Structure formats: structure tokens, C-alpha cells
Amino acid sequence: MDRKLVVSSSPHIKSPETIRSIMIDVLVALFPVALMAVFLFGFRALATMIIAMVAAMATEAIILRRKNLFGDGSAAVTGLLLAMTLPPAPPWWVVVIGSVVAIGVGKHIYGGLGNNIFNPALVGRAVLFVSWSTHVAGNVWIKPVPFGFTADAVTQASPLVTYDASLGDLFIGTVSGALGETSALALIIGAIWLFYRGHIDWRIPGSFIGIVFILGLFDGGLYMGLYHVLAGGVMLGALFMATDMVTSPVTPAGKLIFGLGCGIVTMAIRMFGGMPEGVTFGILLMNGLTPLIDNMTLPKKFGEVKKSA
Amino acid sequence: MSERTFVGGIHPGYFKESTSGIPIAPAKAPSQVIIPLQQNIGAPCEAIVKVGDEVKMGQKIGEPKGFVSAPIHASVSGKVSKIEPFNHPMGTQVLAVFIENDGQDTPDEGMKPNKSLEELTPEEIKAISKEAGLVGMGGATFPTHVKLSPPPEIQIDTVIINGAECEPFLTADHRLMLERADDIVFGLQAFMKALGATRGIIGIEDNKPDAISSVRKAVAESSGDYNIEVHPLHTKYPQGAEKMLIKATTGREVPPGALPMAVNVVNQNTGTAIAMAEAIKLGKPLYERVVTVTGPGIKKPGNLLVRNGTLIRDIIEQCGGLTSDARKLVLGGPMMGLAQPTDEIPAIKGTSGVLVLTEEFVKEQPIASCIKCGKCVEVCPMNLLPSFIGAASEKKVYDLAEKYGAMDCFECGCCTYTCPAKRPLVQWIRIAKGAIAASRKK
Numbered sequence: 001m002d003r004k005l006v007v008s009s010s011p012h013i014k015s016p017e018t019i020r021s022i023m024i025d026v027l028v029a030l031f032p033v034a035l036m037a038v039f040l041f042g043f044r045a046l047a048t049m050i051i052a053m054v055a056a057m058a059t060e061a062i063i064l065r066r067k068n069l070f071g072d073g074s075a076a077v078t079g080l081l082l083a084m085t086l087p088p089a090p091p092w093w094v095v096v097i098g099s100v101v102a103i104g105v106g107k108h109i110y111g112g113l114g115n116n117i118f119n120p121a122l123v124g125r126a127v128l129f130v131s132w133s134t135h136v137a138g139n140v141w142i143k144p145v146p147f148g149f150t151a152d153a154v155t156q157a158s159p160l161v162t163y164d165a166s167l168g169d170l171f172i173g174t175v176s177g178a179l180g181e182t183s184a185l186a187l188i189i190g191a192i193w194l195f196y197r198g199h200i201d202w203r204i205p206g207s208f209i210g211i212v213f214i215l216g217l218f219d220g221g222l223y224m225g226l227y228h229v230l231a232g233g234v235m236l237g238a239l240f241m242a243t244d245m246v247t248s249p250v251t252p253a254g255k256l257i258f259g260l261g262c263g264i265v266t267m268a269i270r271m272f273g274g275m276p277e278g279v280t281f282g283i284l285l286m287n288g289l290t291p292l293i294d295n296m297t298l299p300k301k302f303g304e305v306k307k308s309a
Numbered sequence: 310m311s312e313r314t315f316v317g318g319i320h321p322g323y324f325k326e327s328t329s330g331i332p333i334a335p336a337k338a339p340s341q342v343i344i345p346l347q348q349n350i351g352a353p354c355e356a357i358v359k360v361g362d363e364v365k366m367g368q369k370i371g372e373p374k375g376f377v378s379a380p381i382h383a384s385v386s387g388k389v390s391k392i393e394p395f396n397h398p399m400g401t402q403v404l405a406v407f408i409e410n411d412g413q414d415t416p417d418e419g420m421k422p423n424k425s426l427e428e429l430t431p432e433e434i435k436a437i438s439k440e441a442g443l444v445g446m447g448g449a450t451f452p453t454h455v456k457l458s459p460p461p462e463i464q465i466d467t468v469i470i471n472g473a474e475c476e477p478f479l480t481a482d483h484r485l486m487l488e489r490a491d492d493i494v495f496g497l498q499a500f501m502k503a504l505g506a507t508r509g510i511i512g513i514e515d516n517k518p519d520a521i522s523s524v525r526k527a528v529a530e531s532s533g534d535y536n537i538e539v540h541p542l543h544t545k546y547p548q549g550a551e552k553m554l555i556k557a558t559t560g561r562e563v564p565p566g567a568l569p570m571a572v573n574v575v576n577q578n579t580g581t582a583i584a585m586a587e588a589i590k591l592g593k594p595l596y597e598r599v600v601t602v603t604g605p606g607i608k609k610p611g612n613l614l615v616r617n618g619t620l621i622r623d624i625i626e627q628c629g630g631l632t633s634d635a636r637k638l639v640l641g642g643p644m645m646g647l648a649q650p651t652d653e654i655p656a657i658k659g660t661s662g663v664l665v666l667t668e669e670f671v672k673e674q675p676i677a678s679c680i681k682c683g684k685c686v687e688v689c690p691m692n693l694l695p696s697f698i699g700a701a702s703e704k705k706v707y708d709l710a711e712k713y714g715a716m717d718c719f720e721c722g723c724c725t726y727t728c729p730a731k732r733p734l735v736q737w738i739r740i741a742k743g744a745i746a747a748s749r750k751k
Contacts, residue, residue, distance in 0.1 A: 006636050006671045007650050009736035011722030012643040013321055013477065013670060017729045019677055072677070114678030114730070199682070250683030250696065294697075301717050302315075302552060302691040303562040 019113070022245075023073030025197045029190035030080055030240070036186035037179040040144035041088035042151055045179045051092055053079035055099035063108045074113045078102050081121035084180025084236055085280070086128070087140040089153060094135045098124040118287045119247045122280050129280065141176035160232045160276040167223070170230035181236040184229075191239040200243040203252060207259030208238035208266075215267040233279035234266065241279070247287040253297035254290075261286040314543035315553040317690040319723045321477050321546055321644070323516065327610045328603045329480040333488055335614045336600075336627055340410050342384050342618030343395050344370065345403045348658045349444040350451050351377030356406055362389045367417035367594050369442075370406050379442045379452040383408055384596040384616035386415040396654045398640045398647060405655065408618070420592045426499055426533065429589070434503040441588035442595045442658070446580035447471060447549070448641050450659035453581055457503045459570045465504040466573045469558055470497050470582050472513040472520065473542055473549030476642025479662045481599040482579045484612045486513065486520035489583050490527035492590075496582025498535050499589055504575060509537040510558045516544040546644060547721040551576045553690050565691075565717045580661075595658055602628045606635030606665030615656050621663055622652040636671045639664040644722045677730035685724035685734060691717050695724035699734040702741035707748070710741035718742065 037045040056079030057069045070076060079099050086095065102124030110116040128136045141158045145151040156176050159165035165175045173183025180187075194200045209229055216228030228234065233241075242248060242262050249258050262282045269278025286293075347353035354371030358364055364383040371381030383406075391407040423429065423437060435457045443453035459465055470493060474482040486493065497509045511528070513521050518541075525539045540558045542548050552563045554576060561572040569576055577585075580598060587593040596617045603610040608629030615624055621638065625631060639646040640660055656663075685695035693714035701709035715738055724734040 003631075003635070005638050005648070005650055007648040008637075008671075009733060009739065010639075010643075010645050010647065010720070011726050011735065012637065012639050012646065012648065012664075012666060013726065014674070014731065015319075015321070015727050015729070017727070018674075018731070019680060019729050022680075022682070022729055112678065114680045198684070201687075245680050245682040248681075250681055250686050250694065298694065298713070299686070299692050301565050301693060301714055302556075303564045303567070305564065 019072045019074070022199055023077050025194065025199055026077045027073065027080065029193040030084070030180070032186040032189045033084065033180045033183065034080070036173055036183040037084075037088065038149070040146060040173055040182065041142055041179055042145070042149045044089035044153070048086060048089060048095055048179060049080055049083040051095045052083035052086070052099050055079060055096045056082070056103050059100050059103040060108070063104065064112070072113065075103055078107070078120045078124075081240060082124045084240070085121065085125040085178050085233065086136055088142045088179040090135045090140065094128060094132050097132075098128045101127045114246055116246055117290070118284050119241055119244045122241060122284050126280055126284060143176055144174050144182065146174065158232070158276060160270070163227065165231065167226055167230060170227065175231070178233060178236070181233045184235045187235045187239050194243070199245075200239070201255070203255035204242050204248060204259040205238040207256045208242055208263045209234065211260050211263035212267055215263070215271075219271060228267065228270065232270075232277045237262065237266070237279035237283055242283050242286070247290060249290050249294045249297065251294055251297040251299055253299070254293040257293050257297065258286050258290065261289065313540060313557050314545060314548065315556045315690055317688050317692065317723065318545040318547060318553070319688050319726055321726060324478045324603075325480050325483070328601055328612055329483050331484075331611045333484050333599050333612045333614055336616070336619065336624060338385050338410055338412075338414070338616050339619050339623045341390070342408050342410065342616055343405045343620065343655045344381060344384065344408065344618035345395065345397050345405045345655060345657055346371045346381060347397065347403045348381055348450060348617075349379050350449060351375060353403070354378065354381050356392050356404070358389050358406065360389050360392055363387070364389060364408060365415045365417040367420045367596060369594070377452055377455050379439065379444050379454070380594075382442055382594040382596045382617070383417075384618055385410040386413050387411040396651065398649065398654055398657060398660065400647065405618075420594070422592055423589050426495070426502065426589060429502070431503045431505065434499050434589070437588050438503070438585060440594070441584065443581055443584050443588065444595070444658050445578050446584065446598060446658060446661065447578040448645065448659050448661050453577070453585070456575050456577070457500065459504070459575075463570050464573060465506050465570060465575050467508045467510060467559060467575075468497060468500045468504060468506045469554060469574060469576045470509070470511040470579055471549050471551070471554055471576055472511055472524065472579050473554060474517070475514060475544075475546045475549040476644055476646075476662070477546070478603050478664050479601045479642045480603070481601045481612055481661055483517050483520055485579050485583060485599060486517070487523050490523045491531070492583045492586035493524065493579050494527045494531045494537065495590070496577070496585035497537060498531070498533055499585050500575065500577055500582070501535055506575070507536060509535055510540055511537065512540045512542050512554050512558045514544040514548055515541040546723065547690055550690065550719060550721055552719075598658060598660070600624065600656060600660055601662040603662065604665040605667045605670075606632050606637075608632055615660070617657060618655045620652065621649070621654050621656060624656060624663055625652060625665070631665060632667065634667045635665045636668050637666040639666065644726070645720065674731040676732055679730055679732060682729060684727045684729065688723040688727050690721060690723065691719065693717060695734045695738065696732070698741060699724075699732055699737040702737035705744075707741050707744045710738070711745050715741040716745060
């Protein structure tokens, strides 16, 4: 035979899906959320998102000595997710520090994508929250002005402090809050894309949102149940942060436990803690428990009989 | 009825259109056949002919050296020119009988019809299947007479014919179901009688509606008092894996590490059922089989009836040869088939397909870190944790690989197919299985 043949282990066909294509899907899913942020908070929100993404991608390119800024797309996702958790217009250097910390400390210290324990975007947000709290919490929540793309910024208290917003406003997103967290509607539209593409399943968002709702019932009935779900970062956290593949369990039972844990810690902080919001630390805590949860919830093999109790 | 599928699995491209409409055609018998003396899982055969002997088509040339083995027969008439080691599809060198074809196809005197199925006893059917050298023709090549001889404490109640043909590209079973449905039903009846089974099932993926109706018609027109059902199955790889097929058709789950007989079932391939029918009706041993010759690297794909011991090179030549961008030769399907370093390899009883892939299929992709997306866990039909096994094996921590289920993997390849980080999970799992098996022997 006059030609060389390639010999390799089966299978000999592979799915076209790559890490990069998954990351592009996440960016697509975040597009309606980003659009809504600009619609509500103006072009300053767009600037925040761009600064965060560029800073994140640049940090990764420098760490990996890579010429291609976009790479596998994961840094762009981290940057955009970080921006989603920030006020619409923090000082630019705060955003840059957040991105550098997210990529450097949140991800590459552990060896890069796939090896990090904690959600990088939330690591970035957590560091900003404890280090520059006056810029990312407190009196920073800009009042939304629909179509007011260049309107002056007027701040108002967060609905997690006032507890007086209407459920309709919370659903549409016409309340003050972090730039990507206010509109449950936009987040759900984005998440549907991720469900459709098979990148997230119902277990983590379902158990997370479900337990927040149930615990919310004890905080004041049906209204408060829905309020706790729609206000603050629960929707963004449950649909886009807790579902981060790298830092959440892979076993079906583990996903349920993980979601429940996120929701319980979130509500414990909201109802009994010193901060108005607890989503960030709820998810980060459960991220740390993920390897343990996976190992405690190994699925039953095909044909294996359950050990009788 | 049962749920007709299993949990997990994948939907790869099926690529069957190029050959599913092409009727089976006999391949030209080559001037020389090279017949390896190991053609089944289990013990090899011993040559019972010598160099210089004249042999007839269908004459036994290899006698099994153990119970889990099946005899091997000449696929042409002619003269034995050599008996020496030659390339084998499993990647090794195996003793093979070289026969110069005299072109006469003089049949062996032993090839004559047996009694009718009604008159045959179960023991006689088993003996016929053994003498005819029947093995599982889906690729695993487990000797059929062993499957027909369960231990006395196990009563097989169901025989399942595997017409799923879930491997992409392959259409040999599909064509057989269209062209030879009556023999498939006859073969199934023989298996049922041999085992005393009360239920026969023919499972066919629902992407072959013509095969389903063809087999249904054959069942309706068949004689004899046999309870045979045709089950259309959800089209999903690996629907034809025996454990998945049993689950889909009977709802029973074969326990980890056990054989189908543990749930009173025996599986047989469609090709094996036809070989059983031919062995009874014609006294014909298994010396030829249908092979799908396909893939983008083949100029004129088709389904050929190929003599045992025909070189893959000769088969490809009859299909118009290779395209200029052909880069990979696989025996079997693309999910579980074995890539070959050369076309100087003989087709054997387990050769279901000759698949030639082109440049676009062999592009090397860099292996990234596992991003723990869990997609391999979702698709694993055995409900294992392929990413964890793979990572443990990569680090050579084989006890951990075993804990995550390495030994229960049957290497269907769904995890590797699916992995977005392009990690060679099955390859790592195979390495772990080898290491674990070696340490158990110690």
C-alpha cells in the first residue's frame, strides 16, 4: 500500500462540539441579558461589560502567553459574568481589578480552565465586595430608566433592602440592582438557549430556585416566596453562575444537593445575616464542596441493584 | 410494552444513505485466501490440513482447541500453499492457512441439507451450529454453540435477534433484513428450539422502517409454532449493545459483570441467525459473510458477500479503490471498529464493515482539561463516570478508576464522541481496564 494510514483508538468520529462552541453558546445566552442592561441602565452598562470582558481576556492572554485574545472563549464569559454582578457603572479600575482577580486568582492559580475550584467571576466579585465595598455595594444602585441610554445616574436603594418592589417590576427588571441580575425575563430567555443546547440541566437551577421559593414562603407567604426568587441575584446565580460546569457536580443527585445548598445558604444570609444578599457566598461555598458531593453521589451503574436499606 | 430504549446514548450522524439502498452483491473470490486460525473470542484453532493438501470449499481446515472456540472452514477450493503467521484484524500476527484458489468452488461433500427443524433435537441444533463454525457476527465473535449451551440451572426464556445496527455507516444487517428476512426468522426459530425459549424478539432501530416491515412480513408468513415479536427501537447509539438491547426489548437489566443469560436471555446477531439457517438448510458452514464497504474514502461503496480470508485490499479494489484523500482504514463501524495500519489484512467472521475515512475525520484535535461539563456522564449507557475514570487512568491511579466503574465499561465510545474537550476517554479507560485486569491476576 502506497499511503500511510492513521491508526488511533476508537471512536473514529467525534461530535463537532468544542469548549469554544460551548462558551460561544453561553455568550449568546447572555446577549438578551446584556441588551436588557443597556436598555435599563444606559450605555454606561455597556462600557462596564466591555471593560470587564477585555480585561479578563487580556489577563488570560498574558498569563498563557497567547496571541489570540478570544482563545477558547472562557475568559470572555468570565468577564461578562463578572460585569453582570456589578453595579451598572463602577469606576473603571474597579472593574479591571475584578477581572484580573477573577482570571488570575479565580482560575489560573489552579491551573486554568477546568481545574479551578471556585466560579472565577464570583471570586472576582467577592474580592471587590470585601475590598472596595463602597464602589460595588451600598449606595451604588442606579435607578433604571428604560430607553434612557444616556440619562443621568440617580441612585436608589436595592429592592433587597426596601422589600417594596412590585413582582412585575422584578420580573421585567425595572428595578435597581446589579446590571445583569434585575431582569428575570431576560435571564430566563438566555437560559432557555442553554437548555436547548444541552449545556445546563434543570437540576441545579430547579433545586436552587425551588428552595429559595420554599424558604421565602416562611418569610411572608407566596408574595415573599416569589420576591426572594425574583429580587437580587438568585435568577442570575441559579441559571448562569451555579450552573458553571467546572465548579458544579456532574452527578444527577449531586446537582440537586448543590442547588439546594446554594439556595439554603443564600436565604440564611438574606434572612439572618449581616448582608442584604447571599447568592455569591452561597455558590462559592457550594463550589468548595463540589468534589465531595460528586464522590458521595456516585450514580448506580446500569444493572446494579440498590443495596437494600 | 417495554420502553424500547435505554438511558444515555448519543445521536451521531448515521451516514448510512450511501449503502443502505445497494443490494448485497457477491464479491469476486480472490486468487488466494489467507484464513487466520483465530476468528473468535476464546481459544484459537489448530490447522488440520497440511501444505500441499487439496481442499474443497466448506471443508474444515481448523479444529478448535477448547470449548469456547469454533472450527474454521475453507472459503474456496484449491491447494494449501502456506501455513504461517499473517496480519490479523486484532493488530497481531496469527497463524493463517493460505489457499490458492482453483476457481472451481468445488463444494465439500459434507455440505448437505440436515433434517427439517421440526425433526432436529436441541442437541442436534447445537452440534450443527458448532460444526458450522458459527460465531457472533456483530463483531464480538463469541462462539454461538457456547451461547446455546447455558449451564443447566439457567433456563433461557427469550432469544433476541439484534437488528439494531446502531453503528453509523454500516448497512450489512439492514440489507440482510430486507433480502433474507425469512432466514433470519428461521435462524431465530432454531435458536429458540435449541434453548427451549418461549419468546423470540427481533429488535430493529426505527430508522429502518423497510427492514421492520420486511421482517414483520417474514414472521407473519413463517411456519411453526413460535412466539416471535418484532420490536421497533428508538434510533440511538449504542442501541445494539447487548445490555441496552435487552433493556429496551424486555425491560431487564443485566447486572454488572454478568452475561445476558443472568436475565434468561440470549442475544444473536442477524447475520448469525442467517448463518444458522444456512447451516441447517444447506449444511453450509460459515465461510463467507456480508461486509459493508463504505465511508467517504471509498469510491463505490456497497454491501458485498465476502469469502473468509479475502484481503481488505482486494475488497476495496472491487469498490472502485480509495479516494485520494483516504486516510484511515477501520474494520467495523466508526464507534467501536479497529483502525488498521495496512490493507494487507484478511476479512474474517467478525468483519462487519470496511470503513475508509478521509482527512476531515482524522484531524488531530488538542486535548484540553476536563471542564466537568458532565456530558460523558449523561451519555454513558452504563451510567458510569467516564470523565472521572479517564482522569484517574491518565494519572495511573487505577484503583480509583475501578471505583468509578472502569471494569463495567464496554467501550461504546459515547463519552469520547461527546467530550467537548476532546479527551480520549475510552482510550484511557481501556488502559485502566488492562491494568486492573493485570493486577487482579497477580
